[in-house]
Amino acid sequence: MSAPRVELEHATVRLGQRTLWSGLDLAVSDGEFIAVLGPNGTGKTTLLRVLLGLLPISEGVVRVNGKPPTRGNPDLGYIPQQQAFDRDLPIRGRDLVRFGVDGHRWGIPLRRGAANQRVDAALESVGATAYANAPIGLLSGGEQQRLRIAQALLGEPKVLLCDEPLLALDLASQRAVTRLIDDRRRSAGTPVLFVTHEINPVLPYVDRILYLVRGRWAVGTPSEILTSERLSDLYGIEVDVVKVRDRYLVVSAEDEMPTEPGAHAHHDHAH
Amino acid sequence: MGIGFYLQFPFAQHSLEAAFLVAISCGLIGPFVITRTMSFAVHGASELAFTGAVAGLLVADNPLTGALVGAVVVATLIGLLGQRASERDSTIGVILAAGLGLGVFLLGYYHGYASEALNILFGNIFGVSSSQLVLLGALAVGVAIVLLVIWRPLLFASIDPDVARASGVRVGLLGIVFLFVLAITVTLAAQVVGTLLVLSLAITPAAAAQRLSVNPVVITALSILMAVIAADGGLLLSFQFASVKPSVLIVAISFGFYVVARVVGPFVAAARRNRTVVPELAELHRG
Numbered sequence: 226m227s228a229p230r231v232e233l234e235h236a237t238v239r240l241g242q243r244t245l246w247s248g249l250d251l252a253v254s255d256g257e258f259i260a261v262l263g264p265n266g267t268g269k270t271t272l273l274r275v276l277l278g279l280l281p282i283s284e285g286v287v288r289v290n291g292k293p294p295t296r297g298n299p300d301l302g303y304i305p306q307q308q309a310f311d312r313d314l315p316i317r318g319r320d321l322v323r324f325g326v327d328g329h330r331w332g333i334p335l336r337r338g339a340a341n342q343r344v345d346a347a348l349e350s351v352g353a354t355a356y357a358n359a360p361i362g363l364l365s366g367g368e369q370q371r372l373r374i375a376q377a378l379l380g381e382p383k384v385l386l387c388d389e390p391l392l393a394l395d396l397a398s399q400r401a402v403t404r405l406i407d408d409r410r411r412s413a414g415t416p417v418l419f420v421t422h423e424i425n426p427v428l429p430y431v432d433r434i435l436y437l438v439r440g441r442w443a444v445g446t447p448s449e450i451l452t453s454e455r456l457s458d459l460y461g462i463e464v465d466v467v468k469v470r471d472r473y474l475v476v477s478a479e480d481e482m483p484t485e486p487g488a489h490a491h492h493d494h495a496h
Numbered sequence: 497m498g499i500g501f502y503l504q505f506p507f508a509q510h511s512l513e514a515a516f517l518v519a520i521s522c523g524l525i526g527p528f529v530i531t532r533t534m535s536f537a538v539h540g541a542s543e544l545a546f547t548g549a550v551a552g553l554l555v556a557d558n559p560l561t562g563a564l565v566g567a568v569v570v571a572t573l574i575g576l577l578g579q580r581a582s583e584r585d586s587t588i589g590v591i592l593a594a595g596l597g598l599g600v601f602l603l604g605y606y607h608g609y610a611s612e613a614l615n616i617l618f619g620n621i622f623g624v625s626s627s628q629l630v631l632l633g634a635l636a637v638g639v640a641i642v643l644l645v646i647w648r649p650l651l652f653a654s655i656d657p658d659v660a661r662a663s664g665v666r667v668g669l670l671g672i673v674f675l676f677v678l679a680i681t682v683t684l685a686a687q688v689v690g691t692l693l694v695l696s697l698a699i700t701p702a703a704a705a706q707r708l709s710v711n712p713v714v715i716t717a718l719s720i721l722m723a724v725i726a727a728d729g730g731l732l733l734s735f736q737f738a739s740v741k742p743s744v745l746i747v748a749i750s751f752g753f754y755v756v757a758r759v760v761g762p763f764v765a766a767a768r769r770n771r772t773v774v775p776e777l778a779e780l781h782r783g
């Protein structure tokens with residue numbers, strides 16, 4: 226077994242007075258699909274920001290591919306949630322993908338041809354060639370997310386960080402996008418950290434769940450974590466986990482329950 | 497006395513050269529101004545270049561230096577107070593009003609030629625001394641170089657700030673650098689077309705270019721081309737039509753480009769759709 230691609234040891238993040246999570250231990254190895262679940266504002270996105278080197282942890286140790294997190298780390302691929310681009314935004318699908326090659330570099334690119342070939346290959350690999358030259362403002366959410374995946378995979382990342390990439394997508398697009406991410410994991414062994422509100426669309430792919438609730442956390446396989454006992458303990462209130470066919474529903478008699486992984490409530494998450 | 501006659505004179509040649517360089521900077525920066533929705537910042541910075549110019553005129557009989565100092569002050573203020581897009585517009589509005597009031601106040605103390613003040617508002621590059629023209633050209637080249645160096649990360653940050661940040665782009669820092677480059681460009685453009693008509697070089701060519709293409713490189717090239725033709729074309733025509741101010745002719749040409757682009761644009765877009773988008777997608781987007 227190779228060394229973990231992502232390691233957190235007793236990692237704690239505080240924002241001002243508030244502790245988002247503390248003592249977090251997690252090791253992610255090649256080929257793993259980790260879903261990061263939890264209500265709004267519990268620091269799911271913050272975890273990604275820590276790995277991206279955008280936010281220092283307050284305590285503990287973090288390693289990405291064996292090294293401390295750094296800004297602009299080429300070992301990481303990042304896929305955000307889809308975004309409403311202006312219809313007139315003067316940029317094509319392929320330009321968005323192109324950012325994955327050298328968007329962060331200074332100066333004017335000299336070797337256009339090689340970069341264009343890589344972009345073409347990436348577009349092809351996600352099935353986006355047909356609309357590569359269309360303005361991104363005219364593309365559907367699913368089409369846009371394919372481009373995002375192409376962009377992230379261009380850099381041959383060692384770890385994929387996904388921040389709600391399925392949000393506001395229709396069911397077919399959710400499946401297509403998840404499958405593309407999973408393809409990469411299977412073919413290249415690229416581990417995936419997948420932040421999501423909803424576990425059900427990715428459930429078939431998930432190896433382990435990191436569940437964050439108000440400073441507390443739990444890690445384990447879906448069947449370990451998604452139980453009434455475990456989640457009641459985590460939330461500190463009575464929570465029922467119901468399995469209906471292949472879907473998990475998390476319900477609570479108390480109103481306090483913020484967002485459930487099986488519910489269709491979509492709110493802004495903490496940044 | 498027409499174009500050929502005036503072109504013998506060094507002042508005319510140097511003015512054309514300076515306008516050429518300034519137009520290149522404007523053409524380069526224009527698409528970013530539109531993408532970052534900062535047209536109002538351009539307007540604000542140019543109005544305050546007026547205040548700076550009047551102050552420069554009063555203190556040292558040097559409107560260009562005054563305008564440059566004013567532009568840097570404005571960029572700093574906008575940068576400090578209006579980094580969030582949501583509050584930027586109102587911040588610029590407040591600074592613009594206060595600064596313009598100050599400019600009018602200062603103008604009351606200026607007892608030189610009234611035409612000097614008018615030149616600040618409507619531009620008169622032929623009135624700029626040759627040493628200042630050199631400064632103008634050098635700054636324009638400097639702005640163009642800075643823009644070319646930051647072009648890729650700035651485009652990334654303008655289109656997709658979250659992913660740019662995740663890729664290591666210093667989005668906030670770039671925004672501030674851009675603000676300063678913008679303020680200086682606006683001040684340079686104000687010497688050619690005047691503070692009131694800066695938008696004709698800094699926005700109009702880029703807006704026209706965006707009607708004709710969705711390729712950022714092509715848009716920038718078109719924007720530069722149209723800005724250069726408008727600036728130098730306007731100056732050249734003013735030799736022929738001496739009664740019309742050069743800035744009026746520059747505005748006319750650049751507005752002409754825009755009108756043509758608005759008319760032609762939909763046809764270009766339709767051709768692009770037929771060429772690039774698969775049929776069922778085209779069907780989908782028709783609604």
